[in-house]
Each structure stands twice: as structure tokens, then as C-alpha cells.
Amino acid sequence: MTIRRGLLSDHFEGVAVKCLALVDANPESSNQHEVTGSEPLVRILGHDDRKFPKGGADHRFPATYIWLGGEQEALSEEGWLSWYDSRRNRPKRSAEWRLYYQGNAVTLMMKPGDILFLARKLDGHLLFIVTPDGGTIRNQLLWLFGLDEQIGMKFESQEIGGNNDAELDFTARYVLDELGIEPEERExxxxxxxxxxxxxxxxxxxxxxxxxxxxxxxxxxxxxxxxxxxxxxxxxxxxxxxxxxxxxxxxxxxxxxxxxxxxxxxxxxxxxxxxxxxxxxxxxxxxxxxxxVFDAHRIRFAHGVETENRNRPDFLFPGQAEYRDAAFPTARLTMLGSKSTLKDRWRQVLSEATRIDQKHLLTLEPGISENQTDEMRTKLLQLVIPRKLHQTYRPNQQEWLMDVSGFIGLVAGRQGE
The missing domain is CATH 1.20.58 (Methane Monooxygenase Hydroxylase; Chain G, domain 1)
Incomplete structure (x- = not known):
């Protein structure tokens, strides 16, 4: 039985992204809750009767406001967004589109330099997603929607479909779950x-x-x-x-x-x-x-055994007896922590298995920020990521990442010495 998956276009028509300026994020600077639109945003939200009601001065979209920060930092509120041409009554002048947002707990969190993702779902519902710049969730959303990493002060947009469509595999579903979206199962x-x-x-x-x-x-x-x-x-x-x-x-x-x-x-x-x-x-x-996986490669390991100070690394290679044997070469010992999602919890493994200086940690979290991985390097923690997830990281990070096959080769080599 193979796995049949859905597509990102089953959920979204398009997405736009920009870096929030002072006037976007601080109502006191512009006297109202507005984000200046641009042609890329017009392509997502529309500007004609196909999108707007006849004679309407603006169009209100039902919206979900979402703030995604770091560990345990997530807020969401339901509401609406208003899209209008501020020069509608001056037909001789070119249109100037603006997006009016509501004041709520999410928009109160916004500050200049944050990243705004505006995603339009198939039913016209908008997701107004705000996240700090440089964070892991920012990287994950850019990867999911196929957007460029260079985010400017004006909107850039991407229609979803055709060549820009993502299969909803484990990684994509992981990011959608952060947005509160659970795809329907094809099977x-x-x-x-x-x-x-x-x-x-x-x-x-x-x-x-x-x-x-x-x-x-x-x-x-x-x-x-x-x-x-x-x-x-x-x-x-x-x-x-x-x-x-x-x-x-x-x-x-x-x-x-x-x-x-x-x-x-x-x-x-x-x-x-x-x-x-x-x-x-x-x-x-x-x-x-x-x-x-380790059994399939005949790798010797102990799972969840105690090392010292009541610490229990997830995997210890080749085992507890060798670890406790002072005569066993330290260079042939390996430890691996495993966390399906990392957030800021990676530091927990640093105190496990003190005989082993170079720690390894496997996670399934895509697009971890460079600040995090740089700190891991300084702490002698090697991140192990399944090969397919490497594409969600930046090139200089990918050079450092280890995949599962590489980790198995390392451990097998040490056990064969």
C-alpha cells in the first residue's frame, strides 16, 4: 500500500508576503490599521467585479489572524480584512490599494520588521499570518509556499498551482498543522x-x-x-x-x-x-x-538507558555496558537524541552522556533558523535530519547537516573498529 497525498492547491489559491514597515505595524504612525497594497497583492485579492460586489467601495474577506512566534507562542483570532482602493472616487488618478485590518490580540503583537504572510484559501477566506523575521516558522512558511527568501518592504506574491504546487507529504503537513489546517485523507x-x-x-x-x-x-x-x-x-x-x-x-x-x-x-x-x-x-x-531502522542495519544500541545523574539519552551506541566501562574507548561511543519537533528543547540533550563530547540529535522539524543551528555547532551538537528535509534549510546549513544514512555509516564504522 503506497501513500496517496493531496496538494497545496487543494487549500490555497495564492499567497503574498512582505516585511512590515512602521506604518504597517503601528497604527499610531498611520492613524489607522492599514497595510499598503501593491500589484502583487492585487493579483491575489483582485480588483474587478469578479472579486468585488457590484458598486461596492471595498470588499471584506473573512479572515483568521495568526501570530506564530517561538516555543509556545501562538495566537489566533477570527475576524475580517477590508481591501479597497483609497482613490476610488478620484478616477483620474491611478489606484492605490490598501488592506485594512482589525485591531486584536494578534495585531497588537506586530512590530516593524516582522513578516506578514497573507494566504488566500479556495473559499476566499484569508490567513493573516505574522511571524518574527529570521525564525524557524518564517523559513517553514517560505518553503511551503515556494517563496523567495529575500523579503522586501513591498508585497511579493505567488499563485498556488501548476509548477508552484507542493505535495502534502509529512513535511508540508507539519507546517500546515502549525496553521491549524488538517488536510483530508485521500485514502x-x-x-x-x-x-x-x-x-x-x-x-x-x-x-x-x-x-x-x-x-x-x-x-x-x-x-x-x-x-x-x-x-x-x-x-x-x-x-x-x-x-x-x-x-x-x-x-x-x-x-x-x-x-x-x-x-x-x-x-x-x-x-x-x-x-x-x-x-x-x-x-x-x-x-x-x-x-x-537501526535493527535493519544490525546496529547495536540501547534505548532509554541511564548514563549518569539520572539522564537517559534516547539512544546509546553500542550500549550501556560499554558506556559504563571506563576501559571502552570513548571515541567508539555515540549518543543520539530524538525529538519529532525541536523548538527550543534541543539544549536538553547537552547534559546527557557526559563521556561523549560530540552529541547527535535527530529531528523532523523543517527549516530550523540559522541562529539555532549556529548555536548547536558551538555546543558540539550535530543535527541529523532525513535527507528530504534538507531542502527546507539554507545552503550553508545543508553543508553541515547529517542525514540518517550518514549517521548510520558513522555508528557502523565505530562498531566495526
Whole structure:
């Protein structure tokens, strides 16, 4: 069973991006909440009767305002955006298009130098996405939408489709999830048949990971470890989301009511448990599939064993006994941390396995900022990224990154000495 995926054009018509100027981000500088438009933005939002109602002075788009910062920094609010020609009543002058935005918790976070992404969905709904310049999420959005890294003070736009369309693989879905978008599954019926036996209960992650791998018998972890890891993770994520949808629907259908009104605390606790389960199971799944990759290459390792000070690195090569043996050459020891998403948590691995100076950390997070990777280098932390994700990083970062195949070769060489 292969994986059939959707496309970015299933969700978006186009996107525009610009660096916010003082007058864009600070209403006190321009006396109103406006971003100056330009021809690239006109191509996305339109300027004729095909887009605007007859005789209308402007057009209001339903909008979701999103702020994406660093670790745990995310806000969103529903509202609208108004698109209008400020010179509409002066026909002898050329049009001057402006985008009027609402004041809300997201726009209050904006400051000059931040990056604004304006994405138009197929139904006309707009995403007003603001993120700090130079951050990881900025890199991820530029990659997802196929935009140039050089962002100016005027809008640049990109229509989605044709040659500029992305298949919604594991990496693309990762970024869409940051925007609160969950693509529909092209093979929902097949996935549902695979999870039917679980009813309305989650199996252990070991069982779920095994099911994901067995459903893709053509995947060869020995010949293509980088590809296998991503495909297995993608399939398990698909299966998990399908089963989660059933379980959550059943719980919501039961309602959150109490004798004296709505059980708000119960609803919030349930919502939090859903989010926490997603994060925990993603990390466990990554460890399960990494272990399967190492097994396919007959790499000796210990998983989650203690080193010192109660630290437990995710993977220790060749094992705990060798690590604790002072006579065993330190140069032949290797440790690998694994985190499905990194954010600012990469520093946690620096204190693990103190005998080993050069640490390794595998993650599936695309487009990590240069500031982060530069600091990793100074801390002697080598980032390991599946080969396909290297394209989301800048060229000078790609030269430094290690892929899964390269890491296996390193460890195999040390174990063969």
C-alpha cells in the first residue's frame, strides 16, 4: 500500500508576503490599521467585479489572524480584512490599494520588521499570518509556499498551482498543522480498515508503529533509511489522526454537560489531553521507527538507558555496558537524541552522556533558523535530519547537516573498529 497525498492547491489559491514597515505595524504612525497594497497583492485579492460586489467601495474577506512566534507562542483570532482602493472616487488618478485590518490580540503583537504572510484559501477566506523575521516558522512558511527568501518592504506574491504546487507529504503537513489546517485523507477508507480492530481505544505506540510499517511492505529501511523513516512516520500520523477523529467525535457526541450547566473545565481538560497525546505519541513513534531502522542495519544500541545523574539519552551506541566501562574507548561511543519537533528543547540533550563530547540529535522539524543551528555547532551538537528535509534549510546549513544514512555509516564504522 503506497501513500496517496493531496496538494497545496487543494487549500490555497495564492499567497503574498512582505516585511512590515512602521506604518504597517503601528497604527499610531498611520492613524489607522492599514497595510499598503501593491500589484502583487492585487493579483491575489483582485480588483474587478469578479472579486468585488457590484458598486461596492471595498470588499471584506473573512479572515483568521495568526501570530506564530517561538516555543509556545501562538495566537489566533477570527475576524475580517477590508481591501479597497483609497482613490476610488478620484478616477483620474491611478489606484492605490490598501488592506485594512482589525485591531486584536494578534495585531497588537506586530512590530516593524516582522513578516506578514497573507494566504488566500479556495473559499476566499484569508490567513493573516505574522511571524518574527529570521525564525524557524518564517523559513517553514517560505518553503511551503515556494517563496523567495529575500523579503522586501513591498508585497511579493505567488499563485498556488501548476509548477508552484507542493505535495502534502509529512513535511508540508507539519507546517500546515502549525496553521491549524488538517488536510483530508485521500485514502480514508483504507486507513479506516487498518484501524477498525482498535474500536474506540488507542493501542500502544509499539503496536501502532508496527502497523504503520507493515502497511508499507515496499519500504526498505536498509536500502533507503531516510525515506523509510519519513514514510513510516507519515503513515503512523495518518492512522493516528483517523482513530483520534473517531474517539474525539464519540466523546464530543456524549456532551460536556453538568446538572448546573456546561462542564467547561471538563471540556478544557479533554482538549488539553488531546493535544498532549499528539505530542507524546509523535515522539514515541519516532523512537520506535528509528529503532526499526537501526535493527535493519544490525546496529547495536540501547534505548532509554541511564548514563549518569539520572539522564537517559534516547539512544546509546553500542550500549550501556560499554558506556559504563571506563576501559571502552570513548571515541567508539555515540549518543543520539530524538525529538519529532525541536523548538527550543534541543539544549536538553547537552547534559546527557557526559563521556561523549560530540552529541547527535535527530529531528523532523523543517527549516530550523540559522541562529539555532549556529548555536548547536558551538555546543558540539550535530543535527541529523532525513535527507528530504534538507531542502527546507539554507545552503550553508545543508553543508553541515547529517542525514540518517550518514549517521548510520558513522555508528557502523565505530562498531566495526
Amino acid at each position: 480514508a477508507d483504507k486507513l479506516d480498515r487498518l484501524i477498525e480492530k482498535f474500536g474506540l481505544k488507542f493501542p500502544t505506540t509499539v503496536v501502532f508503529s508496527g502497523l504503520a510499517r507493515s502497511s508499507l511492505p515496499e519500504v526498505n529501511a536498509h536500502d533507503a533509511p531516510d525515506e523509510a523513516l519519513l514514510l513510516w512516520m507519515e503513515r503512523e500520523e495518518q492512522l493516528f489522526r483517523r482513530l483520534e477523529r473517531r474517539i474525539v467525535a464519540e466523546r464530543i457526541g456524549g456532551g460536556f454537560a453538568m446538572d448546573d450547566g456546561a462542564d467547561v473545565d471538563g471540556f478544557l481538560a479533554f482538549s488539553l489531553s488531546v493535544q498532549n497525546r499528539r505530542k507524546a505519541r509523535a515522539g514515541a513513534a519516532l523512537e520506535n521507527h528509528l529503532a526499526a
